[in-house]
Amino acid sequence: MIQKSASVHWEGQGKAGQGQISTETGALKNHPYGFGSRFEDDRKGSNPEELLGAAHAACFTMAFSFACAAKGFDTRQADTKATVHLNKVGDGYRIDRIDLELNARIPGIDAQTFQQLAVQAKNTCPLSRALASVPQITLIANLLADE
Known part of the structure; x- marks a missing residue:
């Protein structure tokens, strides 16, 4: 069986919170995401x-x-x-x-x-x-x- 993983660290409540996405390969390492990059036009993070x-x-x-x-x-x-x-x-x-x-x-x-x-x-x-x-x-x- 092949297994791949990613993880997220989140701090804060709801819209004010911020997360960081990381992948086991390091392609993403503590890459930011949050409400703004998901539902608004904040281009600093992913979603x-x-x-x-x-x-x-x-x-x-x-x-x-x-x-x-x-x-x-x-x-x-x-x-x-x-x-x-x-x-x-x-x-x-x-x-x-x-x-x-x-x-x-x-x-x-x-x-x-x-x-x-x-x-x-x-x-x-x-x-x-x-x-x-x-x-x-x-x-x-x-x-x-x-x-």
Whole structure:
């Protein structure tokens, strides 16, 4: 079994509180987050939704590259943006949509195969499966012309 971990340290009450996010690899070490970086326009810290988006984009892109390799295609370039939608529902919030947008250069692949592999990766990457409770996960996959 593979295990990965992250931790958070929090001090303070509610909106006034501040947290720090750390990952076992050190990619994030005491990185700040709080109410302002989550619900307002404070760009000094991170927030759970952008971290979730980064994780989903990374997982999907890797799954897509593996799917291409299994069919004999080289992933020359693959860039994915994940947009996580956090909406107020009653007294709380809910992630109700994640939009994935892939722009990739895959020499020798046809458009239909490209789309099939992108959808396969979206449906089978571990993060997509873990996020099955999100009502909508969209995918726009753009095949870029080979340079």
